[in-house]
Amino acid sequence: MKRYLDIVIIVLSLCFQSGWSQETQIVEDFKPSTMNQSEKQFPQVNSQRRVRASIAAPNANKVQLDIGGVKYDMRKDANGVWTGESNLQDEGFHYYQLNIDGASVPDPGSLYFYGAGRWGSGIEIPSRDQEFFELKNVPHGLVIENIYFSKLINSFRRCFIYTPAGYYENTKARYPVLYLQHGSFEDETGWSSQGKANLILDNLIASKKATPMIIVMDNGYAFKPQSNEAKEKKERPESIFEEVLITEVIPMIDAKFRTIANRENRAIAGLSMGANQTMRIMMNNLETFSYYGGFSGTANYPSTDPLDASTFLDGKYKDGSALNKKIKLFWLGLGTKEPAPFPKSVGAFRTMLEQQGIKYDYYESPETAHEWLTWRRCLYQFAFKLFK
Amino acid sequence: MKRYLDIVIIVLSLCFQSGWSQETQIVEDFKPSTMNQSEKQFPQVNSQRRVRASIAAPNANKVQLDIGGVKYDMRKDANGVWTGESNLQDEGFHYYQLNIDGASVPDPGSLYFYGAGRWGSGIEIPSRDQEFFELKNVPHGLVIENIYFSKLINSFRRCFIYTPAGYYENTKARYPVLYLQHGSFEDETGWSSQGKANLILDNLIASKKATPMIIVMDNGYAFKPQSNEAKEKKERPESIFEEVLITEVIPMIDAKFRTIANRENRAIAGLSMGANQTMRIMMNNLETFSYYGGFSGTANYPSTDPLDASTFLDGKYKDGSALNKKIKLFWLGLGTKEPAPFPKSVGAFRTMLEQQGIKYDYYESPETAHEWLTWRRCLYQFAFKLFK
Numbered sequence: 001m002k003r004y005l006d007i008v009i010i011v012l013s014l015c016f017q018s019g020w021s022q023e024t025q026i027v028e029d030f031k032p033s034t035m036n037q038s039e040k041q042f043p044q045v046n047s048q049r050r051v052r053a054s055i056a057a058p059n060a061n062k063v064q065l066d067i068g069g070v071k072y073d074m075r076k077d078a079n080g081v082w083t084g085e086s087n088l089q090d091e092g093f094h095y096y097q098l099n100i101d102g103a104s105v106p107d108p109g110s111l112y113f114y115g116a117g118r119w120g121s122g123i124e125i126p127s128r129d130q131e132f133f134e135l136k137n138v139p140h141g142l143v144i145e146n147i148y149f150s151k152l153i154n155s156f157r158r159c160f161i162y163t164p165a166g167y168y169e170n171t172k173a174r175y176p177v178l179y180l181q182h183g184s185f186e187d188e189t190g191w192s193s194q195g196k197a198n199l200i201l202d203n204l205i206a207s208k209k210a211t212p213m214i215i216v217m218d219n220g221y222a223f224k225p226q227s228n229e230a231k232e233k234k235e236r237p238e239s240i241f242e243e244v245l246i247t248e249v250i251p252m253i254d255a256k257f258r259t260i261a262n263r264e265n266r267a268i269a270g271l272s273m274g275a276n277q278t279m280r281i282m283m284n285n286l287e288t289f290s291y292y293g294g295f296s297g298t299a300n301y302p303s304t305d306p307l308d309a310s311t312f313l314d315g316k317y318k319d320g321s322a323l324n325k326k327i328k329l330f331w332l333g334l335g336t337k338e339p340a341p342f343p344k345s346v347g348a349f350r351t352m353l354e355q356q357g358i359k360y361d362y363y364e365s366p367e368t369a370h371e372w373l374t375w376r377r378c379l380y381q382f383a384f385k386l387f388k
Numbered sequence: 389m390k391r392y393l394d395i396v397i398i399v400l401s402l403c404f405q406s407g408w409s410q411e412t413q414i415v416e417d418f419k420p421s422t423m424n425q426s427e428k429q430f431p432q433v434n435s436q437r438r439v440r441a442s443i444a445a446p447n448a449n450k451v452q453l454d455i456g457g458v459k460y461d462m463r464k465d466a467n468g469v470w471t472g473e474s475n476l477q478d479e480g481f482h483y484y485q486l487n488i489d490g491a492s493v494p495d496p497g498s499l500y501f502y503g504a505g506r507w508g509s510g511i512e513i514p515s516r517d518q519e520f521f522e523l524k525n526v527p528h529g530l531v532i533e534n535i536y537f538s539k540l541i542n543s544f545r546r547c548f549i550y551t552p553a554g555y556y557e558n559t560k561a562r563y564p565v566l567y568l569q570h571g572s573f574e575d576e577t578g579w580s581s582q583g584k585a586n587l588i589l590d591n592l593i594a595s596k597k598a599t600p601m602i603i604v605m606d607n608g609y610a611f612k613p614q615s616n617e618a619k620e621k622k623e624r625p626e627s628i629f630e631e632v633l634i635t636e637v638i639p640m641i642d643a644k645f646r647t648i649a650n651r652e653n654r655a656i657a658g659l660s661m662g663a664n665q666t667m668r669i670m671m672n673n674l675e676t677f678s679y680y681g682g683f684s685g686t687a688n689y690p691s692t693d694p695l696d697a698s699t700f701l702d703g704k705y706k707d708g709s710a711l712n713k714k715i716k717l718f719w720l721g722l723g724t725k726e727p728a729p730f731p732k733s734v735g736a737f738r739t740m741l742e743q744q745g746i747k748y749d750y751y752e753s754p755e756t757a758h759e760w761l762t763w764r765r766c767l768y769q770f771a772f773k774l775f776k
Binding site: 037059062103118119145148 | 425443444445446447448449450451468486488489490491492493494495496499500506507508523525528530531532533534535536537544556557559580643644645
């Protein structure tokens with residue numbers, strides 16, 4: 001028996017050393033990332049889901065690849081080209097940067113995305129299920145950049161609008177609308193760029209799994225103009241995103257596009273901060289929306305405390321049976337690798353829903369954290385169920 | 389007399405030393421560039437049209453600002469922040485980058501633009517006449533991203549489409565179309581980003597100076613698929629942009645949008661390489677287009693030799709009086725500071741037009757080179773005259 005145990009231990013320790021640990025050997029099957037600029041060879045990704053970056057910096061002292069909160073030292077060759085690899089990354093899309101002698105800069109090889117509060121590099125680690133957001137030879141919808149002036153904010157804003165394939169050819173058809181929001185330190189560009197919302201819907205609609213719909217992606221940062229006095233005192237500006245969305249954006253969209261302008265044909269969803277925001281907007285405007293999607297976030301964030309339905313959001317969740325009649329779909333999603341406080345915070349919210357007898361759908365994205373593959377999957381699962 | 393001359397010489401030399409020369413003192417009225425990422429303080433521009441860049445790179449040996457083909461050394465302060473200024477720049481938009489110990493990278497402070505064959509930093513030097521491309525509180529058209537599959541190229545391509553304000557509200561109105569092309573090492577994003585084509589048309593249309601029109605901005609790089617043998621031999625691929633535009637893009641646009649689908653309501657224009665391409669397409673397809681605009685380029689590029697109308701472009705310019713009847717507008721534009729061979733090359737072409745008695749409009753953009761302010765001004769002047 002002792003002998004068998006010894007063998008098991010030896011086998012396990014070999015596994016840890018060779019295959020399971022981050023210290024494993026690097027497999028030399030790197031390919032250029034699909035998020036690279038045209039014809040750029042680096043960064044690359046291998047079958048282990050490592051990232052390899054490379055940059056010419058002949059006079060640098062130290063160059064690092066900065067991804068997933070870890071900085072990896074790169075090595076300099078005789079030509080002054082630095083190359084280095086990360087440990088194993090999760091499947092999906094990650095923001096990253098290079099660090100050259102202390103300067104954090106975008107990688108000149110990658111395309112650029114807005115996230116983490118800046119335009120910077122992004123990389124795609126192939127995922128098992130990526131087929132659902134791939135660019136395929138199916139009819140494609142259009143993504144429209146719409147600049148508008150907000151009287152409430154007294155400045156220009158921008159939203160992007162997805163119109164499904166056929167919108168321009170079927171000039172009589174009217175469509176339901178999903179209002180879809182980004183997360184914190186992101187903006188209105190995220191969902192149709194790294195979020196692949198347009199391709200996800202193109203594929204769903206082409207395979208007749210989703211109802212053709214319009215998607216509106218606005219910027220969730222919308223603040224009431226401040227007096228100079230308030231600015232000087234550095235007072236926190238008041239968010240008026242709900243007011244902007246309800247009184248400016250929705251009327252503009254209904255005037256400009258062939259929407260079906262009623263609550264039965266209007267959904268609202270968001271990720272992280274956007275889930276929090278849109279949950280509040282949903283509950284304050286049940287005459288406007290009948291479908292809700294919360295991806296990696298709920299309105300109790302960042303609290304993980306048990307919720308009291310009689311007081312939480314002014315008691316909006318008190319009457320479960322009334323909500324069950326009113327709301328057509330209340331949908332929540334989360335990645336299995338999300339960090340604190342998301343699992344417990346969303347968990348506390350779910351417990352409250354269950355205590356109130358409120359029906360909801362819950363989806364878990366396997367092996368993803370608080371990142372875009374979680375949200376792409378959430379959109380896919382959620383859009384599937386809308387307007388049916 | 390000698391005394392007066394001496395004074396004149398002293399005054400002139402003072403002028404050269406203090407105000408006229410590049411060695412003049414730096415005026416400390418720098419402001420963040422309008423092309424910066426939200427809330428980023430650098431890069432900045434001053435009233436002299438100098439660029440000041442700044443980046444934290446505490447362990448770097450040498451950091452440079454690389455703009456207009458010149459690298460300017462930056463200075464390191466006690467906190468490891470490097471700052472430096474360029475000499476005087478032309479008004480308008482310029483691509484630039486930073487160089488950190490030999491690594492050429494985008495500036496993390498700027499927005500990014502596709503040009504010079506890469507996504508990278510751009511900066512805007514205020515111009516006297518910038519009012520014509522500013523974002524104003526006028527009705528705004530939309531910019532639409534359209535993904536399509538080209539059978540001729542056997543791959544996905546993308547074009548951007550500008551629809552004028554009112555297109556979505558006036559559901560019966562039909563519009564003329566301008567096909568507008570970018571230059572070499574640029575792509576389909578240029579005209580509606582650094583080119584400001586949408587804002588230029590918004591402003592022109594709002595002030596009733598231009599006829600409301602649709603603009604289609606495609607990618608001018610379109611090559612016939614090559615055999616593996618040809619690829620191995622590194623044969624130059626054959627451009628089939630004309631065929632893609634005429635047989636795929638125009639029918640797609642006419643099917644999808646409410647165009648007036650005839651030659652009287654179709655214009656074609658381009659900048660630099662795009663001027664060369666679209667001039668050939670215009671002359672090969674006079675049944676398709678009746679307006680032509682060539683910005684900083686003609687089809688004889690890079691030659692500056694005199695042109696023989698009986699042989700140039702297969703004699704397409706031979707019959708001047710027939711062309712004068714057929715073409716509604718033949719328009720050429722050039723910046724006064726354009727480098728060789730543009731002035732002489734365009735000049736040789738104009739001489740040929742004049743010899744053939746072909747009517748054309750000619751515009752010179754004051755104090756600009758082969759850059760986007762030249763092309764924005766050209767679009768403004770050209771669009772003004774279209775479809776009238």
